[in-house]
Amino acid sequence: MEKIYLYNTLSRCKEEFKPIDDKLVGLYTCGPTVYNFAHLGNLRTFLFEDLLKRTLVYNSYQVKHVMNITDVGHLTGDMDMGEDKIESGARREGKTAWDIAEFYTQAFLQDLNKLNINFPDIWCKASDHIKEQIDLIKELEKKGYTYITKDGVYFNTSLVSDYNKLSHLPLEELKEGARVEKNPEKKNPTDFALWKFSLPVGLRQMEWKSPWGIGFPGWHLECSAMSLKYLRNNLDIHCGGIDHINIHHTNEIAQSESATGKKFFNYWLHGAFLNMGNGKKMAKSGKNFVTLKSALEDKNIDPLAYRFAVCQVHYRKMMEYSLKSLQQGQNSLNNLRSAVAALGEELGEVDLNFQMKFKQVINNDLNIPQALALLSQVLKSKIKDKDKKATILDFDRVLGLDLGKVEKKQEAIKPWGSKIEGFNLKLTKKIVELLNKREEARLKKDWTRADKLREEIISLGFTLEDITEGQKIVVKNHE
Ligand code: AMP
Numbered sequence: 001m002e003k004i005y006l007y008n009t010l011s012r013c014k015e016e017f018k019p020i021d022d023k024l025v026g027l028y029t030c031g032p033t034v035y036n037f038a039h040l041g042n043l044r045t046f047l048f049e050d051l052l053k054r055t056l057v058y059n060s061y062q063v064k065h066v067m068n069i070t071d072v073g074h075l076t077g078d079m080d081m082g083e084d085k086i087e088s089g090a091r092r093e094g095k096t097a098w099d100i101a102e103f104y105t106q107a108f109l110q111d112l113n114k115l116n117i118n119f120p121d122i123w124c125k126a127s128d129h130i131k132e133q134i135d136l137i138k139e140l141e142k143k144g145y146t147y148i149t150k151d152g153v154y155f156n157t158s159l160v161s162d163y164n165k166l167s168h169l170p171l172e173e174l175k176e177g178a179r180v181e182k183n184p185e186k187k188n189p190t191d192f193a194l195w196k197f198s199l200p201v202g203l204r205q206m207e208w209k210s211p212w213g214i215g216f217p218g219w220h221l222e223c224s225a226m227s228l229k230y231l232r233n234n235l236d237i238h239c240g241g242i243d244h245i246n247i248h249h250t251n252e253i254a255q256s257e258s259a260t261g262k263k264f265f266n267y268w269l270h271g272a273f274l275n276m277g278n279g280k281k282m283a284k285s286g287k288n289f290v291t292l293k294s295a296l297e298d299k300n301i302d303p304l305a306y307r308f309a310v311c312q313v314h315y316r317k318m319m320e321y322s323l324k325s326l327q328q329g330q331n332s333l334n335n336l337r338s339a340v341a342a343l344g345e346e347l348g349e350v351d352l353n354f355q356m357k358f359k360q361v362i363n364n365d366l367n368i369p370q371a372l373a374l375l376s377q378v379l380k381s382k383i384k385d386k387d388k389k390a391t392i393l394d395f396d397r398v399l400g401l402d403l404g405k406v407e408k409k410q411e412a413i414k415p416w417g418s419k420i421e422g423f424n425l426k427l428t429k430k431i432v433e434l435l436n437k438r439e440e441a442r443l444k445k446d447w448t449r450a451d452k453l454r455e456e457i458i459s460l461g462f463t464l465e466d467i468t469e470g471q472k473i474v475v476k477n478h479e
């Protein structure tokens with residue numbers, strides 16, 4: 001098996017990936033908090049995790065993938081203060097907390113489907129694992145890691161000597177961050193709730209009995225309880241967005257390792273943010289977040305154009321949202337699909353040389369942007385068309401861009417309003433140049449030159465029509 005290198009947040013280094021089991025990889029990805037639609041930022045993280053999983057599968061690993069659904073316990077303050085996000089969603093929409101969780105879980109599944117994100121093997125809801133969470137608190141209590149305050153059962157972080165090993169931040173800084181949410185009863189600012197009491201009982205929709213009082217589990221607990229339940233012997237990779245490093249994942253590690261006395265996951269991978277286009281993180285609590293529906297479907301853009309745009313940026317680099325990048329993603333995707341379609345129906349052999357290079361780039365901490373560049377090289381290479389097709393479709397097992405999809409009419413809308421149908425990658429540059437020149441000539445009312453350019457375009461195998469928004473060209477042999 002070829003070597004895979006992954007950047008591990010624990011060591012802040014690219015490390016050779018060695019799973020506990022030879023063939024099987026345990027993968028836990030923190031799932032959505034289902035009180036609203038997922039935004040493109042959340043989906044960027046889920047796309048990165050999908051690319052990771054597909055890379056492991058491409059390397060012949062069997063992957064056991066577990067994803068949680070947070071349907072209780074995630075408070076608006078991200079730590080232990082504020083309202084439960086699901087309960088506040090229920091109030092906002094006048095529905096029950098259970099209905100809200102179910103509705104947004106279904107919406108999330110649809111988003112994953114549209115983005116060709118493969119489903120995990122195990123979905124687990126926090127509210128279905130209350131017993132496991134209570135058992136974990138009991139274990140921590142037995143070992144002396146907990147204390148009780150008026151509002152809940154807390155974990156004493158001062159008893160964990162390597163509490164900052166994931167964040168690599170000085171303890172003082174972590175404490176400073178935690179001080180934002182004041183709770184005078186906490187022994188240390190970084191301590192966090194394992195169980196919160198319902199105050200008063202009956203006000204919340206989701207609450208359960210526990211040995212300490214009626215209430216609900218703290219947010220971090222669910223991921224520890226469920227990953228230990230489903231991946232106990234395969235604690236290989238744990239993922240999420242970078243916002244999870246300092247609090248959520250730090251606390252997961254502290255409570256899990258204190259309870260089991262063993263290392264909790266060997267590799268921690270984190271995806272960088274999608275920003276709003278102004279350097280600010282896209283957030284569900286912010287006003288301006290965009291969803292798959294609002295940013296793409298309502299504008300007739302294929303959701304996979306977003307997958308393409310995400311593939312263009314390495315997962316550890318910040319990415320800025322813009323409508324233009326989605327439109328460009330759509331154009332590039334259309335071009336690629338047309339180029340693949342133009343290779344013919346026949347499927348040859350995967351080119352082993354290109355396959356080796358592809359593996360090298362994806363195994364180098366998921367260098368998907370470089371994998372896309374390699375794909376262009378395959379198209380330009382001298383190998384047989386049918387082998388090009390087989391090689392590209394093989395790459396698509398990881399990229400997930402449906403590159404074999406043939407669209408009868410593919411439209412690429414150019415900024416100046418011309419429409420190009422049946423776009424063919426090889427002709428793109430030349431034809432766009434000619435169209436631009438002709439547009440210029442038409443604007444100057446230089447009809448002789450415009451006609452000459454029309455003839456040149458037609459001679460390349462296109463038909464050309466002038467329409468109100470500009471020029472429309474159609475590749476004849478695609479009709
Ligand atoms: P949530 O639904 O808020 O629990 O988040 C689901 C996932 O999305 C988590 O892994 C977060 O770290 C991640 N996430 C949240 N905001 C962004 C963003 N703007 N860009 C990338 N990932 C994000």
Ligand code: ZN
Nearest residue numbers: 030031223248
């Ligand atoms: Zn989690």
